[in-house]
Amino acid sequence: MSSFRWISALQLGCLQTSRGPQLLQPASACAVQWRPQSSEAVSAARLPCRVKLSAGKRYAWCACGYSKKQPFCDGAHLKQAPSISPLRFSPDKDGTVFLCACKQTKNAPYCDGSHLKVIYRDAVGALKGLFK
Numbered sequence: 676m677s678s679f680r681w682i683s684a685l686q687l688g689c690l691q692t693s694r695g696p697q698l699l700q701p702a703s704a705c706a707v708q709w710r711p712q713s714s715e716a717v718s719a720a721r722l723p724c725r726v727k728l729s730a731g732k733r734y735a736w737c738a739c740g741y742s743k744k745q746p747f748c749d750g751a752h753l754k755q756a757p758s759i760s761p762l763r764f765s766p767d768k769d770g771t772v773f774l775c776a777c778k779q780t781k782n783a784p785y786c787d788g789s790h791l792k793v794i795y796r797d798a799v800g801a802l803k804g805l806f807k
């Protein structure tokens with residue numbers, strides 16, 4: 676429930692549930708619009724994006740992970756994660772760099788290897804799922 680927000684469910688006196696919109700009362704009973712909004716970044720990919728950047732050009736790195744134009748912002752954060760803004764930057768020199776796509780880097784927008792933790796965490800989770 677932490678990554679989703681219920682819009683006006685309580686204000687309208689409707690059934691609140693953490694399991695999803697299908698468990699809400701029918702639309703005729705109450706006019707609730709369920710809209711998932713994230714306050715945390717999501718991983719767009721497990722590996723960084725190799726991109727060629729030009730010195731002095733302005734870029735907007737997607738910090739939320741919802742952009743379809745990774746690693747750059749396409750405005751998807753406005754609907755999916757309004758509390759997250761893109762990181763605007765301008766490189767000092769031309770070059771090819773790795774920009775973070777897992778959104779866990781401590782050196783945004785550049786990759787710092789944090790995706791290895793994401794891969795490890797996902798692998799451990801998958802293995803635990805096998806032995807349930």
Ligand code: FES
Nearest residue numbers: 737738748751752
């Ligand atoms: S779409 Fe992710 S920060 Fe804009």
